[in-house]
Every structure is written in C-alpha cells, then in structure tokens.
Amino acid sequence: MDEKIEEVFHDVLLLSDIKTKEEVIKKMSDYLLDKGYITDEYYLATIERETIFPTGLPTKPIGTAIPHSEAENVVKPAVILAVLNNTVKFSDMSNRENEIDVGIVFLMALKGENNQINYLRNIADFCKEEENVLKIYNSKCKKEAMVIFSEEILMQST
Template sequence: MGNVGKTEDIFYDAAILNEVKTKEEVISLLAKDLFEKGYVNEAYCKATLDREDNYPTGLATKPIGIAVPHSNPENVLKEAIVVAVLPQVVKFAEMGNNSSQIDVGIVFMLALKGENNHLNYLKNIVNYFKQQQNVISFHALRSKMQMREIFLKDILQIQQ
C-alpha cells in the first residue's frame, strides 16, 4: 500500500450529489465547495475541467465506474480530498481512452500538491474498488460520515 500521509495534513470531506447530470456539474460543484472553504484557488475549477477533457480520469470499475478528477498542484492552497456519491450516474471519459464513456457513480476530487501523492491515492482507491462488492456498498451509502469513515479506514487504511 502506498503511504498516503496523516489525516491532519489533509482535509477530507464527503458529499452526496443528487441533482447532477454531467461531469462538468460534478467537478464545478465540488471545486466551488473547495474554493469557498479556502483549499483551492479560483483557477482550480477550470483547470480541473480542462485536465479532465485532455486526460480523463474515469475508471471502469464494476458495476459502476469511479472518477478521480484533479488539477495541477499550483491551484491547490491546502490539500484536500472530497469523495462524492452520485445516486444517478454521469458519463466520464475513461482514463487513457477518450472515446470510451463510463457511467460514474463515485467521484474522488483530489486537491493535492505532489504528483506522487496523486499516484499513491489512486493506487489505494483502485485497489479498494477492484472488489465489486465494495463499489456496490459504497455507492449505496447516503451518510457522509460513513463515506468519510470508510474512505479513511478501509480505502486509505489510516489508523484513526
């Protein structure tokens, strides 16, 4: 497992996005929240949307895809990760394959400073969601507290 750092260094949040219809709405809502809380600068949202168009982050986990949109480190003021459940899936392009669309129901918005950091988190997220049962049960969550707890304890394996 990659070492993903201590919880006190990074702000972890959870969201349930009931009304979103597009990946742009998902990214904009989460970026706006991070901006309002002082974790990212105002360029973060557009930079993340642009990056998603050029380097998509959809992962074809089964039965529901996940996505890990993020921006360049210069747009991050303080590190944060927001995990969001989308009860109604939205289309994201597949990582490494722009022409393939994935129905995404779980999004991890990464606002991290080091490129290495992204890779460590990605590894933990991918390993956890290789199990279909984990995808199904996480996507069914409607408690932000439970989402945050599973993210920290089971996905990142941070001892609280």
C-alpha cells in the same frame, strides 16, 4: 505519501440531480474553494485536464472517476468524495473514446506529483474491489461513506 489520508480526506458530498461531469466537478470545486483548499483557477484547470487526461474508471458495479488539477491550483491538500444519485458520463482513463457511467467521484487537490500518483493508486486499488464501490454507492449518509472509505484506505496504507 507526504500527507496521511486522515489529514487530507475531508468530506463526502451526496449530490442529486447532477447531469454532467462538469456540474459534479463544479460543485466539488466550489466546496473546496469555500473551505480555502484551492484557488479560483482549480475548476477550469481540472476540466481542461479531464479533457486531455480522462479519469473515469470502469469499476463494478458502478463507474468511478478521480478528477484533479495541478499542484499550483492547490492551497492546502484535500480529497473529497461525491456519491451521485444518478450517473454522469466520464471518459475512460485508458481509452477516452469510451464513456463510463460514473456514480462515485473522488476530487483530489494535492501538492507534489508523487503524492498525486500515490493517492491515485490507492483510490484506484480501493475501487477495484466491487464490495468497496457497492458499499460507498449504497451508503445512506455522509458519515457512513466517510467511515467506509477511511477504514479501507487506512488498511491499505499500513
């Protein structure tokens, strides 16, 4: 990966009362836009991409999703994580007809196709482990979730 995870993983959002995938992507996009990581076009481009290429993963015990946009909508690379207090529906990455109840969302704003593919793979590998998903979903604060994710991803990349 061009950027190390500790350079691009910026924050964890604990979101409540979100009802749709569009809402969660909007909240996360607004956060990145306010911090100068993405362009105004990022949100709509991500929603459009999600329709064509869904990013829901049927992880256990709760689904995860990894929405992202193309590099032209990225100012500076960033990955953020949202833990939802209730699940929202995302279409399954491998079969868009299937819907997944998602409680953990990783929003990626990265440059370079190889970079995106590597991060997608690392995040998907992290989420394959039920224990990792459970720890993140049950984390009580942003710092706890950030430490769990950072430590596990750093171990994968060494």
